Amino acid sequence: MRxxxxxxxxxxxxxxxLVLVVAGAAGLLLATGAAGPLLQRTGVGWTPPDxxxxxxxxxxxxxxxxxxxxxxxxxVGLVLALLGIAWLLAxxxxxxxxxxxxxxxxxxxxxxxxxxxxxADAVETxxxxxxxxxxxxxxxxxxxxxxxxxxxxxVDDRTSVPDxxxxxxxxxxxxxxxxxxxxxxxxxxxxxVGRAHLDTSQVSVPVGGTTR
Amino acid sequence: xxxxxxxxxxxxPSRTVPASIxxxxxxxxxxxxxxxxxxxxxxxxxxxxxxxPAGSVAGQxxxxxxxxxxxxxxxxxxxxxxxAGVKPGGFRSAQxxxxxxxxxxxxxxxxxxxxxxxxAAAEADRVDGVDKVGASVAGRHVRLRVTTTSEQADEIRGRxxxxxxxxxxxxxxxxxxxxxxxxxxxxx
Numbered sequence: 309m310r311x312x313x314x315x316x317x318x319x320x321x322x323x324x325x326l327v328l329v330v331a332g333a334a335g336l337l338l339a340t341g342a343a344g345p346l347l348q349r350t351g352v353g354w355t356p357p358d359x360x361x362x363x364x365x366x367x368x369x370x371x372x373x374x375x376x377x378x379x380x381x382x383x384v385g386l387v388l389a390l391l392g393i394a395w396l397l398a399x400x401x402x403x404x405x406x407x408x409x410x411x412x413x414x415x416x417x418x419x420x421x422x423x424x425x426x427x428a429d430a431v432e433t434x435x436x437x438x439x440x441x442x443x444x445x446x447x448x449x450x451x452x453x454x455x456x457x458x459x460x461x462x463v464d465d466r467t468s469v470p471d472x473x474x475x476x477x478x479x480x481x482x483x484x485x486x487x488x489x490x491x492x493x494x495x496x497x498x499x500x501v502g503r504a505h506l507d508t509s510q511v512s513v514p515v516g517g518t519t520r
Numbered sequence: 521x522x523x524x525x526x527x528x529x530x531x532x533p534s535r536t537v538p539a540s541i542x543x544x545x546x547x548x549x550x551x552x553x554x555x556x557x558x559x560x561x562x563x564x565x566x567x568x569x570x571x572x573p574a575g576s577v578a579g580q581x582x583x584x585x586x587x588x589x590x591x592x593x594x595x596x597x598x599x600x601x602x603x604a605g606v607k608p609g610g611f612r613s614a615q616x617x618x619x620x621x622x623x624x625x626x627x628x629x630x631x632x633x634x635x636x637x638x639x640a641a642a643e644a645d646r647v648d649g650v651d652k653v654g655a656s657v658a659g660r661h662v663r664l665r666v667t668t669t670s671e672q673a674d675e676i677r678g679r680x681x682x683x684x685x686x687x688x689x690x691x692x693x694x695x696x697x698x699x700x701x702x703x704x705x706x707x708x
Contacts, residue, residue: 314534321535322605324542328598335591339583359583368578378560385553392547399540457624458529465642469691473618473629485623495624496529499616501635501642 309447309460309498310401320395409452409488424448424455427487431480435459438475440467442502448484454493457484462500469499529630533609538601610659617694629692633657636688636697640664643687644680644701651706653680657697662688664701673703 337343343356371377405424412420428446435444443462450456459480463472481495556570566574580586614636616629631639640662641655652667664684668676680701689696 309529312534312536313539314531317535317539318605320605321538321542321601325598325600325602325605328594329602330598332591332593332595332598336588336595339587339591341583357582359581361582362578363580363582363584363587364578372566375561378557382554382557382561385550385557387550389547389550389554392543392545392550395543396540396547399536399543465638469616469631469639470618473616473692477619477624477627482623491622492624494626494628496628497618497630498529498613499629499631499635501631501638503638 309403309445309458311404312401313398316395316398403447404449405447406449406451406455409455411452422452427484430487431457431459431484434483435461435476435480438472438479440464440472443500450493452488453490455484455488455490456494456496457481457492458494458496458498460498460500462502465501472499473497529628530611530613530615532611535604535609538604542601614660614697615694617692631691631693636662636693639687639691640684640699643684647676647680647683649676650680660695660697662697662699664699666701666703667706668703669706671705673705677701677703 334343337346338356339359341359347354347356372381405428408421408423410419411422412418425448428448431446431448432444435441435446440463441461442464443460445460447458448455449458457480459476461472461476463469476497477495481492485492556567559567565571577586611633613630613632616631618627618629620627634657636657637655640657641653641664644650644653644655644664644666649668649670649672650666651669654665656663662684664680666676666680670676680703681699684701685696685699688699
């Protein structure tokens with residue numbers, strides 16, 4: 309029901325994966341000495357470095373002794389750290405609830421605003437009164453003219469799911485639409501089933517007759 | 521009606537775990553680089569935690585074992601990330617059919633795989649002769665593991681599969697999942 313950064317995750321995992329695969333494959337070909345014969349066969353006019361060559365020469369050590377190189381390195385590190393933190397923060401699931409509905413927006417005659425959280429609370433309360441429903445969580449998105457209701461319902465394992473959905477559609481969504489005086493743009497319901505439990509409708513009848 | 525495609529409740533995995541691990545590694549690398557850089561600017565020398573490993577890496581040749589292992593590890597990690605990014609992954613919920621029309625323009629009803637497993641297990645538990653039951657859902661397949669003390673394992677399996685299939689179909693699962701059960705007779 310809460311929204312996650314699926315597209316962001318998949319895009320960056322794919323990009324980083326591609327970079328690592330290309331870099332790893334190229335490095336492996338160079339390190340094992342397989343790059344030379346391969347490049348000769350394909351006719352590319354570039355001779356790869358010998359496998360006996362040092363990974364980093366004196367030029368690298370000299371470069372990292374220069375102050376401006378150190379500053380650039382630290383800045384690159386800072387950018388990496390900020391990107392990493394931003395990506396980590398994007399993993400927190402978000403409700404993306406609507407901003408307060410503007411029911412009347414004429415500044416001259418007065419502004420009327422409605423917090424969708426209040427409507428969501430009312431929807432949850434009403435949904436919990438439906439037979440078989442043990443829990444409900446609602447989020448209202450969109451606008452006052454085109455509201456979208458997303459509802460997570462937890463039902464008892466003996467409840468008829470179609471009956472509950474019928475009641476949600478008719479009564480809960482109907483009440484919300486009536487209160488906003490508009491059709492819902494979208495009604496989305498996620499059904500969950502609570503853990504089975506022994507309740508008062510089950511009794512044990514011991515052999516011999518008496519009921520406990 | 522708007523032409524924008526609605527975000528469906530039935531979604532594929534968002535790859536939060538691999539993304540969090542990679543993001544944490546990137547953050548750690550960035551923070552360590554900043555700390556090392558600032559330390560170099562303040563003291564005039566790279567910290568020994570950086571200069572010692574950097575010195576030993578710089579002394580390695582391109583064909584050294586370290587270089588081969590490092591590039592192979594990069595290749596394997598890259599393949600893992602690529603698969604995580606590209607492979608769609610299974611749905612964690614199933615579509616339900618339900619009422620449409622007024623008062624909503626669009627409707628979207630789903631039931632989580634956990635809920636399907638609980639519905640199936642609860643229904644199987646009501647079948648006479650069933651002692652214990654476990655259920656799991658993978659794709660459109662519901663697997664039940666039933667334990668009984670009865671010798672009529674085949675008959676119990678038939679009743680469990682029939683009753684669970686009827687219940688899930690009646691719940692409005694669209695399309696109805698395939699139900700299978702393995703029945704184990706418990707020794708008395």
